[in-house]
Structures are given as structure tokens and as C-alpha cells.
Amino acid sequence: MRPHRIEIDEVPCKKLGYCPYGYLVEEFLLKDERDEQSCPVYGHDCPVFYAAEAVDVPEGGHLYLKANWRGVLASAPEETRKTGTMAILHSAGVKPVAVEGDTVILSFRYAHHKAIMEQPINQHIADQIMSNAFGRPMHVWGEEVN
Numbered sequence: 001m002r003p004h005r006i007e008i009d010e011v012p013c014k015k016l017g018y019c020p021y022g023y024l025v026e027e028f029l030l031k032d033e034r035d036e037q038s039c040p041v042y043g044h045d046c047p048v049f050y051a052a053e054a055v056d057v058p059e060g061g062h063l064y065l066k067a068n069w070r071g072v073l074a075s076a077p078e079e080t081r082k083t084g085t086m087a088i089l090h091s092a093g094v095k096p097v098a099v100e101g102d103t104v105i106l107s108f109r110y111a112h113h114k115a116i117m118e119q120p121i122n123q124h125i126a127d128q129i130m131s132n133a134f135g136r137p138m139h140v141w142g143e144e145v146n
Contacts, residue, residue: 061099061134069096072133085125089114102138104130107145114142 004027039046065072074087088094093109109116116122123140126130
């Protein structure tokens, strides 16, 4: 699906002081002339001005997740937002490390977070969140990092 422009009043990096798209924007083409939708740091059109339906990034999925982790969690289905699963995914000890086929691999700093996420209800909610982000059925697998 081809992206289309949406109305936004300013690019997020002006409010944040950094580009929240990180790795994602390194692949964008630079524009010859900058305008109000240009990134002041990199010069590309800011991704926030484009909308598309499903995201299909089989090879670079982990880069997408690393660059957009907070956005992925913020765009989760409403019924998943006020859950213990979401609280753990928001914690500083959880990071996306890889996407292999239909599996998102997360690293957990703390073994107890990993154990909680392995409970069927939490696994189901995490799968829902990642499926929503990728626009296709996805599963979450955790690994502990020492």
C-alpha cells in the first residue's frame, strides 16, 4: 500500500529534541529542498507525516521495533493498554532484539519479568500487540539477558 500524507502540526523531533525514528530514517532519501515536514537533523520527510496500513518488514523488523518501540506500544489495541503485560513491555529491562519470521524475540533483563510474560494470558496479550504492529499474526518469544 502506498503511504499517504496526514495532517500534523509539527515534527516530533522539535518537541523531543531528537529523532524518534532512529534507524528507520537512515534509509530515507534526502530532499533537495527542506520544508515544514522535513527533519531538521537528517533532511528527509519525517515519517510522522505519512500513514500506511500494515507494516511488512520481514528482514528489518527488529530495526523497526528498536526505532519505534514506544510507538508500537502506544498504538496497541485499546484492550491491551492497561494490563500487566503492557507494564512489563514498557519497563526499561525489556528490549526487542530480533524478528524471525512471525516471531518477535524480546530480551528481558530480569528473569521474573520473563517468567510473568510466559504465562498464557500475558503471552496472548503480547502476541496481540505485536500482531497489531505488524499487521499480521505474530508471536513473542523471550530470552533472558544477564
